[in-house]
Amino acid sequence: MVADWTLKEVTVVTDGPDRKTLLKNVNMRFEPGKITLLVGRNGAGKSTLLETLAGLREVRFGEIKLGETPLWMKKGRLKRLNAPVLLQFGLSMQHSESQWFLSTARAELLYSMKPYKVTAKEAEQRIERAMASAGLDAELLERDPWTLSGGQQRRLSLACLLACEPEWLLLDEPTAGLDAVGIRSLCAVLEVHRAAGRGAVVVTHDIGALLPLADAVAVVEDGNVREAAPAAAAHAHAAAAPEALRALAALRGAAALPPQEPAAPARSGGTPWPSPREAAAAAAEQLARRDSGRAEPLAAAAAHTPPAAAQAAAAPSGRSPRADTFDPRALVAAYLLLAASLLAQRSLAALALAACVTALLLVPYRQLLYRWAGVIRAYAYFIVIVGAISGIRFRPFAFEWSSAEPTVLRLCQLLVVMLLGMPMLQLVTPLRLQRSIQQTFGWLARLHIPIHSFALLVTLIFRFIPLLAGEWERFAKLAHARGKAITPLRSVPVRMIYAVIVPYIRSIVRLAEQMADALEARGFGLARQKPTYGFRLRLGKPDFLLLTVALLASAIELIIAASL
Amino acid sequence: MDFTSEVELSAITVKPIAFTEQQQRQEPILKQVHLHIGSGEWITLLGRNGSGKSTLAKVIAGAAVEGLSGDVIRSDPSGRLVPIVMQRPEASLVGSTPWEDVVLMLEQNEAEEERIAGLAEEALSLVGLGERLHQPIGTLSGGQKQLVAIAGCIAVYSPLLVLDEATSMLDPEASALVLEQARAIHAKGTTVIWITQKLNELNERDRIVAMQDGRIAFDGTSTSWYERVNGHEGASVCERLGFDAPYTVQVAWELEKLGLTLDPFPIVPSMLAKAVSGYGSRLDA
Numbered sequence: 001m002v003a004d005w006t007l008k009e010v011t012v013v014t015d016g017p018d019r020k021t022l023l024k025n026v027n028m029r030f031e032p033g034k035i036t037l038l039v040g041r042n043g044a045g046k047s048t049l050l051e052t053l054a055g056l057r058e059v060r061f062g063e064i065k066l067g068e069t070p071l072w073m074k075k076g077r078l079k080r081l082n083a084p085v086l087l088q089f090g091l092s093m094q095h096s097e098s099q100w101f102l103s104t105a106r107a108e109l110l111y112s113m114k115p116y117k118v119t120a121k122e123a124e125q126r127i128e129r130a131m132a133s134a135g136l137d138a139e140l141l142e143r144d145p146w147t148l149s150g151g152q153q154r155r156l157s158l159a160c161l162l163a164c165e166p167e168w169l170l171l172d173e174p175t176a177g178l179d180a181v182g183i184r185s186l187c188a189v190l191e192v193h194r195a196a197g198r199g200a201v202v203v204t205h206d207i208g209a210l211l212p213l214a215d216a217v218a219v220v221e222d223g224n225v226r227e228a229a230p231a232a233a234a235h236a237h238a239a240a241a242p243e244a245l246r247a248l249a250a251l252r253g254a255a256a257l258p259p260q261e262p263a264a265p266a267r268s269g270g271t272p273w274p275s276p277r278e279a280a281a282a283a284a285e286q287l288a289r290r291d292s293g294r295a296e297p298l299a300a301a302a303a304h305t306p307p308a309a310a311q312a313a314a315a316p317s318g319r320s321p322r323a324d325t326f327d328p329r330a331l332v333a334a335y336l337l338l339a340a341s342l343l344a345q346r347s348l349a350a351l352a353l354a355a356c357v358t359a360l361l362l363v364p365y366r367q368l369l370y371r372w373a374g375v376i377r378a379y380a381y382f383i384v385i386v387g388a389i390s391g392i393r394f395r396p397f398a399f400e401w402s403s404a405e406p407t408v409l410r411l412c413q414l415l416v417v418m419l420l421g422m423p424m425l426q427l428v429t430p431l432r433l434q435r436s437i438q439q440t441f442g443w444l445a446r447l448h449i450p451i452h453s454f455a456l457l458v459t460l461i462f463r464f465i466p467l468l469a470g471e472w473e474r475f476a477k478l479a480h481a482r483g484k485a486i487t488p489l490r491s492v493p494v495r496m497i498y499a500v501i502v503p504y505i506r507s508i509v510r511l512a513e514q515m516a517d518a519l520e521a522r523g524f525g526l527a528r529q530k531p532t533y534g535f536r537l538r539l540g541k542p543d544f545l546l547l548t549v550a551l552l553a554s555a556i557e558l559i560i561a562a563s564l
Numbered sequence: 565m566d567f568t569s570e571v572e573l574s575a576i577t578v579k580p581i582a583f584t585e586q587q588q589r590q591e592p593i594l595k596q597v598h599l600h601i602g603s604g605e606w607i608t609l610l611g612r613n614g615s616g617k618s619t620l621a622k623v624i625a626g627a628a629v630e631g632l633s634g635d636v637i638r639s640d641p642s643g644r645l646v647p648i649v650m651q652r653p654e655a656s657l658v659g660s661t662p663w664e665d666v667v668l669m670l671e672q673n674e675a676e677e678e679r680i681a682g683l684a685e686e687a688l689s690l691v692g693l694g695e696r697l698h699q700p701i702g703t704l705s706g707g708q709k710q711l712v713a714i715a716g717c718i719a720v721y722s723p724l725l726v727l728d729e730a731t732s733m734l735d736p737e738a739s740a741l742v743l744e745q746a747r748a749i750h751a752k753g754t755t756v757i758w759i760t761q762k763l764n765e766l767n768e769r770d771r772i773v774a775m776q777d778g779r780i781a782f783d784g785t786s787t788s789w790y791e792r793v794n795g796h797e798g799a800s801v802c803e804r805l806g807f808d809a810p811y812t813v814q815v816a817w818e819l820e821k822l823g824l825t826l827d828p829f830p831i832v833p834s835m836l837a838k839a840v841s842g843y844g845s846r847l848d849a
Contacts, residue, residue, distance in 0.1 A: 004844050021698070040735075041735050041737060041738075042707060042734060042735045043706075062634060083808050096731075149614030150613050151612070151614055152614070152712075153612025154613075173733075176732055176733060177613070177651075177732050177759055177761065179807075180761075180806055182807075183808075205736055208811075238720070239736045242811070243764045243833070245808075246832040246833045247812045247837075249833070250834050250836060251833075251836065251837050254840065254841035256837055256841045258841035267690065273811075276811060276817070276818045277818045279818070279824070280817075280818030280819045280821075280824075283815070283819060283840050284822045284824055287840065323660065323700075331599075333721060393826035427665060429660040430659075431659055432670055459668075459841075460658065461656050463657075463660070466702070467655075509605065511655060512655075514652070515655045517622075518650065518656030519656070520627065520628070521625060521627055521645045521648050522643060522645065522656065522672065522673075522716060523644060523647075523667050523672045523673040523720065524647065524668065529670070532670075532671045532675065533671065534671045534677065534681055534684070535669040
């Protein structure tokens with residue numbers, strides 16, 4: 001008996017300091033034996049909902065249950081995923097075609113089945129069945145999954161899910177990038193799955209292809225989820241409506257079809273619109289009626305096309321300071337001034353006072369510090385431990401502050417200097433940094449030092465770092481989804497690091513390759529004598545203000561250093 | 565913009581890089597492809613997964629392709645590469661705001677310094693991002709990121725533009741917006757190669773090139789793409805190559821079976837409505 005899936009008052013927020021709400025008070029029930037589509041705009045929260053169901057996102061409030069079993073178990077302060085629940089579903093995330101860990105397709109299939117502990121014989125049979133229903137040749141089993149075409153890789157990832165024979169299939173954009181044949185075989189798989197009394201939740205934009213299959217549709221909008229009848233959901237999408245509805249609307253607009261909405265919901269094949277044959281018959285009938293003289297002659301009425309979509313207004317959060325307020329050169333100068341005067345402090349008391357002055361300067365930028373909280377805390381522990389060790393004296397065993405003090409002072413100075421530097425990264429954009437390097441050190445180019453290439457490299461590295469982090473997070477999710485791990489989220493379980501590291505590097509190299517191709521195509525890397533500047537940095541009012549404040553603060557700190 | 569962007573491909577063959585014996589047995593990705601791209605054309609490039617269309621696009625754009633043989637002749641003498649807008653925009657955006665990205669691209673393409681900022685802002689407002697010049701790239705939606713990439717291409721006046729499944733990761737509304745912008749650039753004279761899996765993105769004036777197993781299986785108008793020889797079901801090129809025709813076309817085929825042959829053959833909903841409502845009126849006149 002397949003259990004149903006319930007969400008009660010589920011709220012999910014982002015991990016960052018701003019705790020943006022992604023899903024709010026979602027109440028939902030997914031029934032077995034049904035295919036439920038999740039539809040909505042990009043960024044509405046569809047994928048978040050699917051990942052929440054699969055335990056890849058922590059639930060802030062509310063509860064998720066499969067049957068009577070909760071997805072999350074509380075153990076004191078810690079929440080852990082409930083392993084038996086994880087085994088009942090298979091999740092395929094976006095870009096499921098680049099998730100391979102191992103060297104053959106067979107090994108990938110076996111890897112997916114590992115948490116299910118099936119016997120070797122059973123596994124063989126399952127592999128055979130899964131490959132067949134995903135529409136893959138058995139001879140591909142020994143191939144390196146990375147050498148398969150994009151479409152074949154997508155099918156293989158489906159086969160990996162099917163081999164586990166999960167009761168629930170959770171699919172994110174399964175039709176993206178699939179050709180018509182691939183979409184048809186996907187639909188067949190879903191139908192078989194449903195016929196066995198199992199359930200599926202599918203996130204999709206491709207309403208035209210999947211709506212005919214769907215038993216239920218949920219519309220996700222700004223983190224809210226509401227159930228909708230399949231037909232209504234399709235209509236609710238205006239410009240996003242499937243081609244069929246737009247065609248019918250256009251025909252009606254030109255009076256080529258009777259104007260009223262065909263009310264009967266019982267349509268052939270379960271689609272909420274008439275089949276092409278039915279539509280054609282109705283149009284022909286209407287034409288015949290017109291030609292028999294009852295209808296007035298038709299001007300070729302301008303067909304009604306849905307208005308172009310209003311852009312999703314993802315307004316910038318506005319709260320975080322803009323990255324182009326200050327000239328990077330002014331920032332660096334201010335930083336050096338303050339850092340020097342902090343390092344000049346000779347006692348802990350003086351440093352504490354100077355740190356207070358520094359802290360005042362950081363107040364407007366405190367938001368930028370939150371994300372470093374973990375690092376700051378770890379460093380503070382480190383100071384305490386190192387301080388304690390350096391103060392220990394043997395014979396007699398005792399703790400002596402005087403020998404610990406210099407170490408602690410030095411480390412604390414570094415901590416404050418570090419704190420000062422942290423917001424800087426976010427107050428400068430890579431391009432402005434590049435320009436400041438070029439403007440300050442551009443003269444080096446005359447000495448045949450490739451300073452401009454170096455400056456561009458700095459920009460690219462800064463651009464690449466977030467991509468690296470994002471990719472790692474994706475692999476952490478994959479490790480959870482495929483390995484059914486119950487360790488904390490966003491980290492790769494230790495036993496899987498070995499399995500993840502190679503595909504991660506592979507994926508990064510591919511990304512770098514794509515980026516290099518794209519940059520080349522965009523004209524980067526042309527040989528040139530003189531750099532072109534689309535804009536130049538100029539010291540402005542905010543910069544002088546910043547420098548004045550930094551000068552004042554460092555003067556105060558130096559006075560403190562001298563007097564204490 | 566007084567340059568042409570003709571491209572002539574002859575006998576293009578691309579063999580996959582082979583490290584193992586198994587790989588050496590693989591078929592070439594492109595086999596003896598001949599293609600002429602005229603200045604100002606819109607070509608919709610279709611093909612199933614693995615049919616070689618992305619590789620062909622790279623060859624057209626002049627990107628480095630391993631194992632390439634054959635001739636590529638272009639009329640643009642500058643020898644610069646053609647920008648490709650890809651599926652995943654993250655990989656090609658370098659700036660941290662739309663403004664920075666387009667400025668950087670103009671700088672790298674050595675535009676006139678004084679005009680760069682103006683050109684960048686103009687191009688971005690043209691694609692509807694005028695309000696978001698300084699918004700961090702990370703907070704833009706997928707569709708908006710694609711528009712930033714397209715704006716860069718507009719700003720450098722690229723005579724030829726390749727969009728490789730630029731809408732496959734987007735929702736239908738964002739897809740429509742990106743397609744609309746690409747059409748607008750084309751209307752101003754740019755040659756566009758539009759690669760897609762979605763047949764409802766076709767339009768009646770498009771030239772369609774369909775790839776199959778590394779060869780060009782069809783090259784013609786969208787009307788002939790859907791034309792059923794003698795009205796037989798399954799007889800159109802579209803069906804023979806394994807594509808699902810959009811609803812509009814299916815209705816038109818059904819009407820054909822009922823004896824109502826529409827002229828011109830409708831590709832998009834508005835054409836269908838016009839053709840049906842105007843049916844027979846010319847005979848009366």
